[in-house]
Amino acid sequence: xxxxxxxxxxxxxxxxxxxxxxxxxxxxxxxxxxxxxxxxxxxxxxxxxxxxxxxxxxxxxxxxxxxxxxxxxxxxxxxxxxxxxxxxxxxxxxxxxxxxxxxxxxxxxxxxxxxxxxxxxxxxxxxxxxxxxxxxxxxxxxx
Numbered sequence: 001x002x003x004x005x006x007x008x009x010x011x012x013x014x015x016x017x018x019x020x021x022x023x024x025x026x027x028x029x030x031x032x033x034x035x036x037x038x039x040x041x042x043x044x045x046x047x048x049x050x051x052x053x054x055x056x057x058x059x060x061x062x063x064x065x066x067x068x069x070x071x072x073x074x075x076x077x078x079x080x081x082x083x084x085x086x087x088x089x090x091x092x093x094x095x096x097x098x099x100x101x102x103x104x105x106x107x108x109x110x111x112x113x114x115x116x117x118x119x120x121x122x123x124x125x126x127x128x129x130x131x132x133x134x135x136x137x138x139x140x141x142x143x
Contacts (some may be wrong), residue, residue: 005054005055006055007054012057014057017060018066021085024084027064027075030070034071034114034120035060035064036063036117037109038066038115039060039063041103042099042102048063058087059099061084061095062092062095062096062099066107114130
């Protein structure tokens, strides 16, 4: 079991949760694209970790936190992110450290990789979302 695995499913939908992050985090727009890169890297490095309703919210808030800290000159502290994410500050701290170790700490994103994820997200926004139970068959190569 991973530190990202919650004991209960959050009743908040992923869409609502993402809207909450967008509304309150005030990080630069590129942070969300970079967070997507980090999340994909993390999942590729941990293929045995399922992305499900028990961990997706924690993975999302953590990837945005790490991205904002790396990309932006000014960002909120972990206590603020924890409040937005609906978790304790202590849990946010643990999630951040585990996420960084899980990535192996390389946080740089090459411009070509950034562009790929930027356009992939844009393409995905134009399509209706797949059912949550469906496995995504499209993964990007490791970078």
